[in-house]
Amino acid sequence: MATIMMRVRQIAGIALYLGLANAQEASWRSPVNVLSRKGLVADQISTIWWFLFSTASLVFLVVITLLLIALFKKGQAVPKGPVQENSSVRPILYLGTGLTIIVLLITAVYTFISMRTLAAPSQKPALTFEIVGKQWWWDVRYEGESISANELHIPSGEPVHFSLHSDNVIHSFWLPDLAGKRDLIPGHPNSLWLQADEPGTYRGSCAEFCGVQHGKMNFTVIAEPRAAFETWLEHARAEANAAVSEEARVGQAIFMQQGCAGCHSIRGTAAQGEIGPELTHLSSRLTLAAANIPNTTGHLAAWIVDSQSIKPGNRMPSQKLSGEDLQFLLSYLMELN
Numbered sequence: 423m424a425t426i427m428m429r430v431r432q433i434a435g436i437a438l439y440l441g442l443a444n445a446q447e448a449s450w451r452s453p454v455n456v457l458s459r460k461g462l463v464a465d466q467i468s469t470i471w472w473f474l475f476s477t478a479s480l481v482f483l484v485v486i487t488l489l490l491i492a493l494f495k496k497g498q499a500v501p502k503g504p505v506q507e508n509s510s511v512r513p514i515l516y517l518g519t520g521l522t523i524i525v526l527l528i529t530a531v532y533t534f535i536s537m538r539t540l541a542a543p544s545q546k547p548a549l550t551f552e553i554v555g556k557q558w559w560w561d562v563r564y565e566g567e568s569i570s571a572n573e574l575h576i577p578s579g580e581p582v583h584f585s586l587h588s589d590n591v592i593h594s595f596w597l598p599d600l601a602g603k604r605d606l607i608p609g610h611p612n613s614l615w616l617q618a619d620e621p622g623t624y625r626g627s628c629a630e631f632c633g634v635q636h637g638k639m640n641f642t643v644i645a646e647p648r649a650a651f652e653t654w655l656e657h658a659r660a661e662a663n664a665a666v667s668e669e670a671r672v673g674q675a676i677f678m679q680q681g682c683a684g685c686h687s688i689r690g691t692a693a694q695g696e697i698g699p700e701l702t703h704l705s706s707r708l709t710l711a712a713a714n715i716p717n718t719t720g721h722l723a724a725w726i727v728d729s730q731s732i733k734p735g736n737r738m739p740s741q742k743l744s745g746e747d748l749q750f751l752l753s754y755l756m757e758l759n
């Protein structure tokens with residue numbers, strides 16, 4: 423009896439947890455839809471998907487119906503001998519072959535036309551972001567400089583171009599709501615364009631197995647009107663704020679001494695590390711650790727001291743810090759807005 427009660431409580435607990443988690447589901451965790459029509463590219467992909475799916479379904483239905491008719495039809499026994507000798511079968515053979523060729527031709531031509539439309543936007547994109555796939559996060563660069571990590575803004579209603587790179591293994595950039603997947607191949611820059619018709623927060627992930635934390639290599643794209651986007655870009659390219667509070671100043675010194683600066687860069691300071699994400703405007707980002715945990719003080723503290731339980735095997739060792747030093751460090755990082 424006691425164990426049953428325990429199980430009931432456990433299940434209720436899980437249900438409650440899931441309910442709460444669901445209620446708190448942030449926009450960067452909203453479900454994705456590969457058949458959405460939220461942008462020019464997505465629209466094309468969706469149309470061709472539905473076209474191929476309906477054609478295949480129709481063919482399937484026709485074939486199965488004919489098969490069932492043949493199975494259950496009462497009639498004369500099939501004459502012995504090779505099929506060609508039975509002249510009544512010949513037209514059916516011609517019809518079947520002809521129809522198959524026609525269907526394959528139509529789908530092939532339609533696919534080629536769609537691929538051509540998808541190859542390049544009619545209006546040349548005014549913007550290019552460089553995306554570098556890392557293990558296991560995304561470096562966002564603009565005009566040769568890292569300006570963000572795992573998160574970027576784009577203007578809505580216009581095509582945006584992405585230049586895709588990797589300096590380690592193959593990754594794949596995938597924003598299901600806006601475009602198809604595109605590989606990031608070491609030594610072979612790749613290219614992708616997409617357009618978000620409406621402002622919104624879009625979720626992306628790595629779509630090519632790239633090591634132990636591949637499953638936690640996500641990112642967020644925020645589409646917004648041109649003016650808001652430009653404000654963001656200007657801010658993202660600016661150097662970091664100078665530490666204001668006394669705690670933040672102490673925290674900055676700890677950041678430089680602790681070895682954080684050897685792996686992370688903060689533009690406008692001595693921190694120039696290139697192994698981890700740049701942190702210049704860290705506190706203005708929505709998430710941490712490649713869109714896996716929300717960017718709150720609590721999660722940030724947990725990440726710094728215990729990154730290896732949040733993302734086991736990731737390239738940032740859990741940091742040994744006294745509680746006091748951690749507080750100073752947090753004050754500094756939270757000021758990086």
Ligand code: HEC
Binds near residue numbers: 558677707709739
């Ligand atoms: C050996 C290199 C290394 C050191 C030392 C290091 N980090 Fe990291 N850090 C990384 C890497 C790599 C990541 C990305 C991990 C991932 O998401 O897979 C990261 C991620 C982070 C993030 C999340 C950034 C984001 O936008 O997702 C923060 C914040 C951070 N580190 C802070 C610190 C602080 C503070 C210290 C010093 C106490 C520190 N790191 C020391 C390599 C390092």
Ligand SMILES: [Cu+2]
Binds near residue numbers: 629630
């Ligand atoms: Cu990857």
